[in-house]
Amino acid sequence: MPTRRSVLAGLAASSLTPALAQGSDWRQSVKEVRFGVSSAENEAGAIARTQPMVDYLSQRLGVPVRFFRVSDYAGLVEAMRADQVDFARFGPAVYALGRRVLGNKLQPLIRDVDNQGQEGYYSVLLVRAESPYQSVADLKGKVMAFADPNSTSGYAFPSYFLRKQGIDPKVHFSGTVFSGGHDNSVLALVRGQFDVVATYQVNAEHGVAQRLAQKGMIPAGSTRVLWxxxxxxxxxxxxxxNLPQGLKDDFVVAMNAMKEAAPEAWKSFTDGYVSRYAPARHEDYLDVIAVTEELEAQRKARSG
Incomplete structure (x- = not known):
């Protein structure tokens, strides 16, 4: 993993001259840019992955850029509402929550395109590789872990689509808990604390389990996708x-330039699986918003 010093040295060596939006004068009013990160992620991993990108943005934008860590996914929404965060990568369900709370104050900018040209990822249910379970039906009476109540892949999509298949997680499993994050879920699964966990996977080569295995935190091949x-x-x-348009434009330009301008920071931040960024539109997330709204309606009906 590149150090902060090596990344900054690489940026200096590449003689970065910001090719940013013409006529940008936002630096007169914005003296620091804050990038929001949820501490629901593994803290050490999040810092190691994101710090080189933050250092790159500081150089590229010409103002200091720093982390703003919050307690969980919902905390990103609250930080954005309070104008404490300028940019953040929101999971789709967190974006849906943000639009419910902030309306048009929250704007999507860009999203990943992976090395196969795919603009998305999947929720998966993982079990231990040696377990006897071959279907969700086999897990009746077992213990399941979701990641976070505002996680798309770690809660909203599996909860919604399992119900569509006639399986209510609260009834089917003997217990359902929130682990606090994707890394927590997979690590606990491998340790035998849960029988099945909900997390994300982009493809067979990239996902939470694959990343943890690459870091030596779990044995390679120790988990298996069941759903x-x-x-x-x-x-x-x-x-x-409510941020200056020039800052938003310059942020997008900088992110799109990172792969060529700061390849070490790009590799660190994307784990090497992102090929480029594409524009993100609110309309892209209407299906996710519909899923989260139905889940919220079900929750209110149960509690009412």
Missing amino acids: TSPLIPASPFSTRA
Whole structure:
């Protein structure tokens, strides 16, 4: 993993001169840019992955860029509402929550396109590779872990689509818990604390389990996919509508230039599986919004 010093040295060596939006004068009013990161992620991993990108953006934008860490996914929405965060990568369900809370104040900007040209990922249910379970039906009476109540792949999509298949997780499993994050779920699964967990996977080569195996945190091949959701649109990098347009434009230009201008930062931040960024539109997430709204309506009906 590149160090902060090596990334900055590489940026200096490449003589970065920001090719940014013409006539940008936002630096007169914006002296620092804050990139929101949820601590629902593994903290050390999130910092190691994101810090080189933050250092690159500081160089590229010409103002300091720093982390703003929040307690969970919903915390990103609250931080954006309070104008404490300028940019963040929102999971689709978190984006849906953000639109419910902030309306048009929350704007999607760009999203990942992977090395196969896919603009999305999947929710998967993982079991231990040696377990006897071959279907969700086999897991009746077992213990399941979701990641976070505002996670798309770690809660909303599996909860919604399992019900569509006639399986209510609250009835089917003997217990359902929230682990606090995707890494937590998979690590606990391998340790035998849960029988099945909901997490995400882009393809057979890239996902939470594959990343943890590459880092030596779990044995390679120690998990197995039991169920896969429909495609989830890639998580949008989002911003506040009340920021200067020049800053938003410059952020998009900088992110699109990172692969060529700062390849070490790009590799660190994307794990090497992203080929480019594509524009993200609110309309891309209407299906996810519909899923989260139905789940919220079901929750209110049960509690009422």
